[in-house]
Amino acid sequence: MTMQLCDTPAHELSILLRKKKISAKEIVESCLERVAAVDGRPGSLDPGENSSQDNQSVHAMITLTAEKALAQAKGLDDKVARGEPLGSLAGVPFTVKDIFCVKDTLTTAASRMLANFRAPYTATTVERMLAQDGLMIGKVNLDEYTFGSSNESTAFQPAPRNPWDTNRVPGGSSGGSAASVAAGEAAISLGTDTAGSIRQPAAFCGVVGIKPTYGRVSRYGLIAFASSLDCPGPLARNVTDAAMLLKAIAGPDRQDATAVTKAVPDYVGVLDQGVKGLRIGLSEDYFKIVYMDAETGEMLQKPVPDEVRAAVYHAAEILKAQGAEIIEDVPMPNTRYAIPAFFVISRVEAASNLHRFDGAKYGYRTAQPKRDLREMYQATRNEAFGLQPKLRILMGMYVSAAQYSEQYYSRALKVRTLIRRDFENVFDPGSSYHLDALLTPTTPTTAFEMGAVYGDSVLMQYADQFTVTANHAGIPGMTFPAGLGADGLPLGVQLLGPDFSEPILLRMGRVFEEGTQAEAWRLQKPQVLRGLA
């Protein structure tokens, strides 16, 4: 069986297109066929009950932009025919998390609030992908406003399901991005990561995901969750494709005052430089989860499952074999405070960011006739926000109230300093550890079952325990698939590095990828692809 175009790596598609072996039209058609085969009906506001067919489909899409993609493909094929220079993503089909504004398409944030919203402008990242001749296949599902780690909170149901096992969640909030890439609906996807929203679903769906350094990629056009933590970043089926996408979207932006002016390295060009002499740390603080017992309020400790630990050690072995040095028992003592600090910081920012959704300027407005403005605001926000936005707004209101903000918000920002310091202490070239990266599990478990955690907002948050530290510290993190668990589901392993160390992390990821090419788990395909011709 020959590989279909939709399953072909992005960097290969780009070469095939340049060599005129294939056309952009064929690429898009292949992706659209795949969507038709596995995605099922797209998410909608009034979906009714799920059918059994629904329960076996991926449901990554909210808005399939087939016509646009075909028109774009036509333009690109003409460009190829005329021999014009092509962009770095020429012929690469991509999906976009539906939290990025794209002109003339719906931008829903997976919320009833924006179900009818057509953005008048395009996010910087998406604009760059289009400018590099990438082909946009569609806008994919997410947790409502990115608020979740399972994608179940979307107002657009059926919610996305994990392509490896459709009874499992794809993770979140970039669940649609991870699922669409894993299922071959597109080669790459643009997601966002506020606590692990790229890395956790990437791990759950067996793909690569990068949360870049804060400020490396412009946030302009990304509908904000927690502005000081949000990072747009790539999801892809392999390290090279992720590097290609990162290269396309990174860089300064005059529309984002927090986007750094540092030059963008050639992420693809450095991939084969190996890991010789690089120092990689392992920390026991990333092999246990500390969580609260809902009944007693007691803090409990639990080691991660053996297979999770084993996957990390296996990755360490592979990297060591290629010349990296492995340093064990690296202390990261403040890791456990990352979730409580996140609960505070993200809620304060989210509550404020959601103020603008009031029914006056865009999106949903209550249909009930209202006597005064206040009633209009309340009815609109009540009817259009789901439970998760409401929960975040209310918590944000509480912890940022004048009488509490010192106790909660200021304190959380100081704890953030401590979390950052953990990393500085081990990454600083002058320190005794002087690590180039830390190698950790991405998630404490493989993908959980649909409905198993949803509703318990505290437990759900703990799915991000190993990823959220990077958001607090601003540092880059990358997850890559590192095996399959006993349940047949992907296991992800994470690399965390100092500010702007993406090239190093990518090199490590690439070495692991090459070193495990022959391993049996690499031959396994996601469930939804197994029956396909």
Next chain:
Amino acid sequence: MKEEISVEVFNHLVGLAALELDAEQATYLRRELNLQLQVIHELEAIPLEEDLKINAHGVKYEASITPQLRADEWIPYEDVEAILSQVPELRDRFVVVPNIPHEKLD
């Protein structure tokens, strides 16, 4: 479980948030808030140095990578109509919302 956010405090928050909730939502949300607050209280146990600075963005914005401020140059936005096309109620180019009444001072 300690109910730090009482019904009264909760209702105040709902008002501040310009929300209105049915009973079922209110029960669920208040419960989750109180659960999350228990987690948040873990922060209080952390010993913090006296002069510990807050961290706003994680990364250090050194001058060499900090973007310049914007020059004071007018760039007209080309698609104002697309912004207005999203307004739920628009009249004579004005965005229309229900009124906020005034009282005359006696």
Next chain:
Amino acid sequence: MSEYELVIGLETHIQLNTVTKIFCACKADSWEMEPNTNICPVCAGLPGVLPVLNEEVLRKGVLLAYAMHSEIRNVSFFDRKNYFYPDLPKGYQITQYDMSLGNGGYMDLFIPEDAGATRRVSITKLHLEEDAGKTKNAGSERLIDFNRCGVPLIEMVTGPDLRSAAEAAQYLTRLRQLLRWLGVSEADMEKGHLRCDANVSIRPVGSTQLFTKTEIKNVNSIENVRSAIELEYERQVREVEAGNRIQAWTLDWDDEKNELKKMRSKETEADYRYFREPDLLPVRLSDEWIQAVLADFPELPLHRKQRFLTDYHLTEYDADLLTTDRQLSEYFESAVKVYGGDPKKIANYLMNDVLRMLNESGKSAADTRLTPQYLADIVKMADAGKINASTAKNLLVKVEASGQAPNEIVAAEGLGQVRDDAAIRAVVEKVIAGNPKEVEAYRAGKESLIGWFTGQVMREMRGKADPKLAQEILKEILGS
């Protein structure tokens, strides 16, 4: 009612006259534009947008802070002030809360009723922020225009240091003058460039306590600030004398009816939940940057007035008038310098003729074609008797209209004053010959006709004659 004194603090919002808005590249000025035309995704608060700070706003802020004797912070922050209001598209205002650009400061006021006395008005807040849009009532609805959203503002708040409506008016007059002087704002209250809310309370004279205050909002002229404070003073005195307590209301000035209305209390209660704006980095101003901005900081009006009094021996009134406007005062000084003679003469020309001309044309002293050099030239020609006084005045207008040098105009139009006895004598004889009736009347004793005869001669000579000489010759011939 004399046993109560007023305690007033003013909260001013100053629109900076930058080209663009504070956080986006839309024009700052949308005066008389159609609603919702001068907007973009950023200032309209669309999902996903981010603010980018306009550097010019910082420059103007630093100038004003310096003028107000405010400490200029090397590191300041922007914060979010969260509240729901339809003119605030993001649902929060980006402003500066606890670490603003300016820290403290004051302005010294001359008390109009008490010559020589000054009142130091403390500045408790001086920060940058974005303006909101405009709303207006239409029956049961409210109409919103976002054009003004994002216009850069400086909010400046005084301590409760003002003691009368007149002092409040004086503060605003001085502030307006200063803003224009520095070139940071057009400061036109009617256009909302300068807005003022007044916090007003009363207390028994002699008391040092602060009593419950009310806040008067939306007053659009200095005169109305004065009236509103006076009205509110009377109301509070009435309330207290009737044994009622003053409540902390917010009052809205109704411009049409000249009265105060109470705003709904629901709107005024607030917990703004300030926190640092995560979309902006801290504002870091190096000393070098600040020094560069302040390098051409102008001499301020009060100092300049003082200097005019001592250097040029002007009267108090003249010095005041000539320093109302920075361009005018600079014009005056340049003209005096080129002229080299009595500054009072330049002052007279300026105040009597040039100002009137400027008022009529609506031009400022900086953009008149009658340059200080030309004005000095004209005064010098008049001094030397080359032209007479009325020619000099006409010349001002001609220079302004044509932009030509005054001596060129004089030469081209032959306006040089005629002192040639014979030439004038010839015209006098012609006038006398042509008006026998008037000659008869004059000789019969109606000597007041001499003015009329002089006028005839001057007209005949197109104003070039030395009028004194013409009159002498007339008297001589008529009397003979």
